[in-house]
Amino acid sequence: MPPPAVLFVCLGNICRSPLAEAALRHEAGAAGLDLLVDSAGTGDWHVGQPPDRRAQATARRHGIDISGYRARQAGPTDFARFTHILALDHDNLAHLARLAPAGREHVLSLLLDHVPGLEGQAVADPYFGDAEGFEQTWAQVTRAARELVRKLGRETD
Numbered sequence: 661m662p663p664p665a666v667l668f669v670c671l672g673n674i675c676r677s678p679l680a681e682a683a684l685r686h687e688a689g690a691a692g693l694d695l696l697v698d699s700a701g702t703g704d705w706h707v708g709q710p711p712d713r714r715a716q717a718t719a720r721r722h723g724i725d726i727s728g729y730r731a732r733q734a735g736p737t738d739f740a741r742f743t744h745i746l747a748l749d750h751d752n753l754a755h756l757a758r759l760a761p762a763g764r765e766h767v768l769s770l771l772l773d774h775v776p777g778l779e780g781q782a783v784a785d786p787y788f789g790d791a792e793g794f795e796q797t798w799a800q801v802t803r804a805a806r807e808l809v810r811k812l813g814r815e816t817d
């Protein structure tokens with residue numbers, strides 16, 4: 661079986677989803693789990709740009725270099741490439757649901773639905789906030805990444 665392929669999707673692909681990508685790459689690596697991981701945005705404003713400087717600084721504080729990441733826009737073809745498409749908030753979930761080809765809706769879910777106790781919640785957008793908001797984002801996506809590694813590790817057993 662090919663390894664699970666996980667796509668994180670937020671609005672701009674410069675704050676939340678690159679941090680989620682970095683966290684899952686890190687947690688999967690630490691657990692020795694073979695995963696394909698990527699991120700994208702529902703919007704196209706930042707396509708081709710590196711992550712927001714505050715997101716880069718947050719990842720760097722946790723020992724991870726995301727300066728080489730580049731934003732891209734999510735599209736319908738992602739539903740064929742990815743086994744799990746995880747939306748960071750409800751607007752992004754609704755947008756993705758409209759892109760999903762018939763029969764592929766099941767790959768889509770809200771990220772925090774995978775975290776016991778945080779079901780139904782959104783990862784708050786730190787873009788208009790301060791550095792503390794990015795640390796909160798990091799804490800949430802790391803918690804989610806650990807749950808995903810547990811779940812996906814069981815699926816691939």
Ligand code: 4NP
Binds near residue numbers: 675677705785786787
């Ligand atoms: P992200 O944050 O969706 O977590 O990457 C945002 C980035 C850019 C904008 C909004 C949110 N923006 O309005 O440009």
